[in-house]
Amino acid sequence: MKYAPLNLGRWILWSGAALVFLIAPHLFSGGFALTMLTQMGTLILFALSYNMLLGQGGMLSFGHAVYSGLGAYVTVHVLNLMGKGSFYLPVPLLPLVGGLAGLFFGVLFGYVTTKRAGTTFALISLGIGEMVFACARMFPGFFGGEAGISTNRVVGQPFLGLTFGPALQVYYLVAVWCFLGMAAMFALTQTPLGRMANAVRDNPERAEFVGYNTQHVRFLQLVLSSFFAGVSGALSCINFEIVSEENVSAIRSGGVLLATFIGGVPFFFGPILGAIVFVFFVVALSGFTKAWLLYLGLFFVLMVVYAPGGIASLILMQLPVMRAGRWRELAAPYALAALAGVVALAGLIGLVEMVYRLSEQGASTVLTVLGLSFDARATAPWIVFGAVLAAGLAALRAATRLVGERWGMIQLDLQAKAAP
């Protein structure tokens, strides 16, 4: 690592991030936008903590919701005790409680899960997740059964005049913790532990030869990651004022995996993008269609097949081309590909929605698109949407081939320039 007295770019980036957190609720006003922003903040923290495992440590976990969920459960109980007046703790410090709870369970379960790496780790984390979920059914006293445990975040004395009743105050609480967590997790990647986690991910055998215990490195990484997961769990508890078994479920664990991967696992900021896209999918899209999970799954599978580096890699790939001033050559093929993609998507959405209307009992089979009504029981709309999908896919194939050709030419030129 080179010595840099003042990394100007990094300062600008982080101040920019802080500024975005600060002004976002004023850019997108309205209760709905604020709810989404708060959820994004929580999920950003959760996804970043997940990427400490998958991206930095090479540990694919299917049970990360255990740590955030149990953190949320401990927080909700502490909050309820505060409500009864048992003791006083300022509400802004509650995420610390969740974090410590996450840390505790990270130590407990991490001892078992990190014994193995790779695929076996993935399976064990899945098993631990299912075990905790089964526990939630078994101990309704602590987990609140199917209804969950609800709470009230407005307790005790206002902290510096803040009651955390209004949603805006909650947003800023989430924003501050999210920013602090982001900074802390970024700092962790620069520490010897963060570097060793990378080494253990890339080549465990060599890391062992250098004298590090890979199991120990994985364990520490998981414990620290579960701390931040716990913080995000506590934030979601404060935000929603309810914690239920869904918080520790496989759905949550899968969700954070999807969000992180879509954003981009190889990059620190990838999960931030992923969390934003994911919340958009969940909150915005689920209002429009019942099939949103299908679209999300399809998007995820396409990312796995075509862009394993996530959205972040797609953006970063453009940078060298832009720097060389040749992005203009790609603009037209990109536009074509986007257009073809939209056409294909329209066909697909039409088919999916018709399937859904036919299977859902009581749903009307008549759909209206752009003022045009048609019945899903008729044959004509199926042919039309099928044709649109096929045409879109064919156009997309041609467009991506064009993009690939141009891209390859530019890359060759850039390489030739780089190696004289």
Added chain:
Amino acid sequence: MEFFLVQSLNGVSYGLLLFMLSSGLTLVFSLMGVLNFAHASFYMLGAYLAFQVSTRIGFWPALVAAPILVGAIGMLVERFGLRRVHKHGHVAELLFTFGLAYLIEEAVHLIWGRAALDYRVPAELDGPLFQIMGSQYPIYRGFMMLVSVAMLVSIWLALTRTRIGLVIQAALSHPQTVEALGHNVPRVFMLVFGGGAALAGLAGVIGGNAFVTDPGMAASVGPIIFVIVVVGGMGSLAGAFVASLLIGCMQTFAVSLDWSLGGISIAQAAPMLPYLLMVLLLIFRPKGLMGTREG
């Protein structure tokens, strides 16, 4: 005594069903290094397709057709999905099958709805097979055992006695050599993946009406078969067999015993037991019951 006998039979039949699922998973894993997260989804597809076929034509055609259809879907998935991700490594493959599990579940939601299907045991297999000291044992349980055992024996024969079986076995340990001898290893992969999916589909055909056919069936069986693979030892067929029977019997007995420990009855704790077993085994024997590799 009679309770013990009947429950053991139930446990063994459930265990054999679990082995039908975990054997395909283990074979695919040891051959391709891919842990197929969507394996339980193929089980679900088997049950749904069997329902669809059996309402049109009947149960017996469904018993043949549904596994073949699921196997064909599995081969398509391998050929056009998994093979493309292969170059990105095992994590990408695992993630691909994870996404696929989402897609299949959502597709089932869309096509068949969210409620459980009325997929019933056929009339000719409905009824008691024999009586042991006053309690009846259903024919269908016996039929399940028969199908499982017949399938296991035929797999074993196919793997050890046929030419393609020998090629598969050779490709398990020395894929390059097999390829050098002129065999199409990717095609072997496709066949094995499709075969594993077909096995899961068959398990779905006979398990779907014995238990329940609903969109949650993949999510409820999936984790159990992964636990079996870990407990038996990654990639060990014999281990998977022992673990399947063990967990099948454990689950069956736990649900029917009414002992309790500290206010929690064993029946309540039943869903947790396989995972607990996995955790204990990992602490005391990290390579699994019959696993050979550690790490």
